Amino acid sequence: xxxxxxHHAQSAADSLRRLGRAxxxxxxxxxxxxxxxxxxxxxxxxxxxxxxxxxxVGTEPQLSVFFALDADKSEIDRVEAELKRAxxxxxxxxxxxxEALRAIRRSEGLGEIVATLKANPLPDAFVVDLAPGEADxxxxxAATLRQMPKVARVQxxxxxxxxxxxxxxxxxxxxxxxxxVLAVGLVAVTFNAVRLQxxxxxxxxxxxxxxxxxxxxxxxxxxxxxSALGLLGGLAAAVIILGMVTxxxxxxxxxxxAYGSDFRLRLLPLRDWVTMLGxxxxxxWAGAYASVSRYLHSPGRE
Amino acid sequence: MIISLxxxxxxxxxxYEALTxxxxxxEAGEMVFITGHSGAxxxxxxxxxxxxxxxxxxxxxxxxxNVGALRDRAIPYLRRSFGLVFQDQKLLHDxxxxxxxxxPLSATGHPLRxxxxxxxxxxxxxxxxxxxxxxPITLSGGEQQxxxxxxxxxxxxxxxIADEPTAxxxxxxxxxxxxxxxxxxxxxxxxxxxxxxxxxxxRYASRMLALDHGRLVS
Numbered sequence: 241x242x243x244x245x246x247h248h249a250q251s252a253a254d255s256l257r258r259l260g261r262a263x264x265x266x267x268x269x270x271x272x273x274x275x276x277x278x279x280x281x282x283x284x285x286x287x288x289x290x291x292x293x294x295x296x297v298g299t300e301p302q303l304s305v306f307f308a309l310d311a312d313k314s315e316i317d318r319v320e321a322e323l324k325r326a327x328x329x330x331x332x333x334x335x336x337x338x339e340a341l342r343a344i345r346r347s348e349g350l351g352e353i354v355a356t357l358k359a360n361p362l363p364d365a366f367v368v369d370l371a372p373g374e375a376d377x378x379x380x381x382a383a384t385l386r387q388m389p390k391v392a393r394v395q396x397x398x399x400x401x402x403x404x405x406x407x408x409x410x411x412x413x414x415x416x417x418x419x420x421v422l423a424v425g426l427v428a429v430t431f432n433a434v435r436l437q438x439x440x441x442x443x444x445x446x447x448x449x450x451x452x453x454x455x456x457x458x459x460x461x462x463x464x465x466x467s468a469l470g471l472l473g474g475l476a477a478a479v480i481i482l483g484m485v486t487x488x489x490x491x492x493x494x495x496x497x498a499y500g501s502d503f504r505l506r507l508l509p510l511r512d513w514v515t516m517l518g519x520x521x522x523x524x525w526a527g528a529y530a531s532v533s534r535y536l537h538s539p540g541r542e
Numbered sequence: 543m544i545i546s547l548x549x550x551x552x553x554x555x556x557x558y559e560a561l562t563x564x565x566x567x568x569e570a571g572e573m574v575f576i577t578g579h580s581g582a583x584x585x586x587x588x589x590x591x592x593x594x595x596x597x598x599x600x601x602x603x604x605x606x607x608n609v610g611a612l613r614d615r616a617i618p619y620l621r622r623s624f625g626l627v628f629q630d631q632k633l634l635h636d637x638x639x640x641x642x643x644x645x646p647l648s649a650t651g652h653p654l655r656x657x658x659x660x661x662x663x664x665x666x667x668x669x670x671x672x673x674x675x676x677x678p679i680t681l682s683g684g685e686q687q688x689x690x691x692x693x694x695x696x697x698x699x700x701x702x703i704a705d706e707p708t709a710x711x712x713x714x715x716x717x718x719x720x721x722x723x724x725x726x727x728x729x730x731x732x733x734x735x736x737x738x739x740x741x742x743x744x745r746y747a748s749r750m751l752a753l754d755h756g757r758l759v760s
Contacts, residue, residue, distance in 0.1 A: 243651035243652070243653065244651070246651075246653075246654075247651060443632065443634060444634055446632070447632050447634065447645065447649075448645075448649045449618070450592075450594065450621065450626060450628075450632070451621065451622075451626070451645065451646035451649055451650065451693075451697070452618045452619065452620075452621040452622035452646070452649065452650050452697075453618060453649035453650060454615070454618045455615070455618075457649060457650075457651070
């Protein structure tokens, strides 16, 4: 093992040992970091779930094209070609009038009504899923389709979908800003925790500098300490969020069942948890780096 | 010359002039005493050599290297060629005697086994090998100073600097310390000792540099 790697290993082990020697201070710092991280993280979890819920009820704008009852295949093909050229489309499917009738017949309570009909009153139709963020292009497409022969009606109402998407975007921005502000707070918490460690080891740091230790050598154990503090805070935040989601899910499940839904709050995917833990470790590292650098470059230090 | 100072001035923030126009040279393997009353500039002079303080003007060469031109990040490597015995000792009282001597080696990345071997050899040279496990606080004043010497020489420096190493010691302990310095000097280490005790220095046929109010007077 090279001296550099050996010192990294020693610094990491030494940092953990020192953190363990002051369990009360460690616990309080971890709780402070954990709560500060849990706030934006909890907001993010809720927004992700709201996003998923909005998707389930179809917040993405949809466009339906209904043909006149006497529309023939060539007119339907022309509309299909127009739709295929459009960029605002994510997916589309053709619903023949017979299939539409069968679907209604299967619907609970409507079967008997449909049975009384002498002829199929439903038109052929295209149901088009629009790409997110393409509302203007979709409106232009709807206007074009309305002008085409044998198109009886084009149904496109993006207003409420836009409102939901806008609120979600606003929520994400708010969570991002909250995370940024709290990240500064986390740097300050780690900065202070490491500063206290520096003060208790001031003699050792001073001596190390005098006998030829580099700043990187002196800084290293504190960086491990800051990163460990951040990481433990991240784990604490994960536990807080896990507890919150478990508690909320009891009520959410009851409400959802009343609406005939199986919706429940979901935790973030593993990738997001790993990102969050990495972020908290980096924040801890940054706080420690700032703290040691400030000490190393303070006036009067030998 | 291993150390060369040319018209060195040192002015502290606030305007206090600690050294004025100091010039001298020291050959490798010399043992030199720097004397002067308290406030004469001895400590400042010794701090300039390993870059603990920077000269305000003038040229300081260590092994031909211009210390004034060194970047801050090069200073740690300069300091590794020095052994330092501090006026206030700077012992780590939460560590054993052995760990104190190991410290300069572990702080500069030496392999543990090699560092332990060297630390024991250094402790043996100052007669403290049998006290390696105890804390420095349990040692007498003379033993603590010998521990400082062991810590200063453990990295095999080419220049050994001691700032008032015999202050607070009885005559016998002071003599012991200077004998240890002489022993290191006899194996080729350049030794600089700052002291105000001229009577002690007079027993040695070594060069003496006298400072008075920041100026070299003899």
